[in-house]
Amino acid sequence: MIDRDQVLHVARLARLRLSEEEVETMVGELSGILDHVDRIGKLDLEGVEPTSHVVALENVLRADESRPSLPRDVALAPAPEPLDGAFRVPSPQADA
């Protein structure tokens, strides 16, 4: 159903590093789940409108006015590595 290469590809898309053992487990478990889920793939649902939201709401808007937001220091407080009013992260390139 889903093979090792696909699992590795999806893990990359999801920014998840999987151990060798996790890759093996994931191949088996995801295949089992997808086997079950695939039943809906066989249903004839031609012309059925997809539902993305159950309550009939349209254009819920507020007045376009500026409002106070979280102060910068409060927003930065839970960060693992705040620095000079910003979020510090490792360089995008290891040798940069």
Added chain:
Amino acid sequence: MAGLLDLTVAAAAAKIASGEISAEEYFQAWRGAARGDELNAYLWQVEDGNGYEIEEGPLQGIPVAVKDIFCTEGSPTTAGSRILEGYRPPYTATAVRRLDAAGARVLGKTNMDEFAMGSSNENSAYGPVLNPWDRGRVPGGSSGGSAAAVAGGLAPCALGTDTGGSIRQPASLCGIVGLKPTYGAISRYGMIAFASSLDQCGPLTRDVTDAALMLEALQGRDPLDSTSVGIEGGIVAPSREDLRGLRFGVPGELARDSFEAGVREVFERTLKRIEELGGEIAEVALPSAEHGISAYYVLAPAEASSNLARYDGVRYGMRSASAADLLEMYETTRAEGFGPEVKRRIMLGTYALSSGYYEAYYGQAQKVRTRIAEDFADSFATVDFVVTPTSPSVAFGLGEMTDDPLSMYLNDFFTVPMSLAGIPAISIPAGLAEPEGGGTRLPVGFQIAAPAFAEQKLLEAAYALEQAVGFDARPEGSGG
């Protein structure tokens, strides 16, 4: 002491309002009970609660156990995950604020399946919660800590969230009342997102009256959640004594669905009770409901994979110490911070949304969702409510299903269709049954679903039925 803890929330609030008991004395009694938590129901408890300003209101002085998925300013909020260990949010969820405004006080934050993904509470990064009826069994999930706290006499009432059954199923397995309101009845602001088109919070309580009291405090439109609309006319305490003139639809499909014999027996006995109260039982058809689990386990993981992208080690929560560059930091932080079930669902959701599979999975699941909503709409044209068991079994053993994710998912069989349709549903304890394979008799929940925003009618019917059923069993050794 024991006398105070025996009171329902409605009774305690009335006594506090009249001055018969003091809010402080009541709160401290519950704090004492909560400190005796042997079920791992709490992840955090309030330090002392002294000097806390209590608002006057319908929940004046009532302590509430809050699922750890709600942001509470300044106190730890983990959503049951390692990745949020040590996180103290800079703001409080609207639902918690509304309880505060009604006079309630947070007693503690309750354990849960990581990011609300699970039906047994075994997916918490902080250890499983034990079922107060039998400590070798699960309390259900994902609001397992909230349910165990109320059933085990560690809190008078609790707040939970329900995406596919996460309030109703643990309420059922712990022998208490659990209500999932209509999607949009209560604000989701500050409630850590799992699947945004399905997530809805609601009360877990000892009885239906307390659920109504909490719902009235919680419901309402919130400018901070544009999908919230509230319940028109609000909610009052239910008082109905009979079920005359009401029609209860039993899905014909139940005849061939497999669930425990004990659960079936309690379910059928409850149907008789409905008839004794003057209610009418009719058969309805939910032909698409059998595809509910498949649709749900595409839609919910898909939305989760997007919602959980925010946990990247940059703005809050943990960050892996070992990364050489940015991409590696993302990947290793998420690898170390998420547990196996969360990884599984992120993978499933990412796959379902990936190029070439979107229509086959996500698109198709959204259409099944339409069909299920139509099934309910058709049913409600001829009946007032749809009723089912809440869970196919009584509480199962710890570790019994952890190796088989699919069979765990099938636990949500009876609760997922209502979530997909966005309609309200309540689980009330209807009796005790022996588990398959024997053992102590355990609670069985009865689920009643109603049309969108018909909460008042739903609570009235549940109240009448609750009085007639007279479920008063309590787990041994529970505080109350």
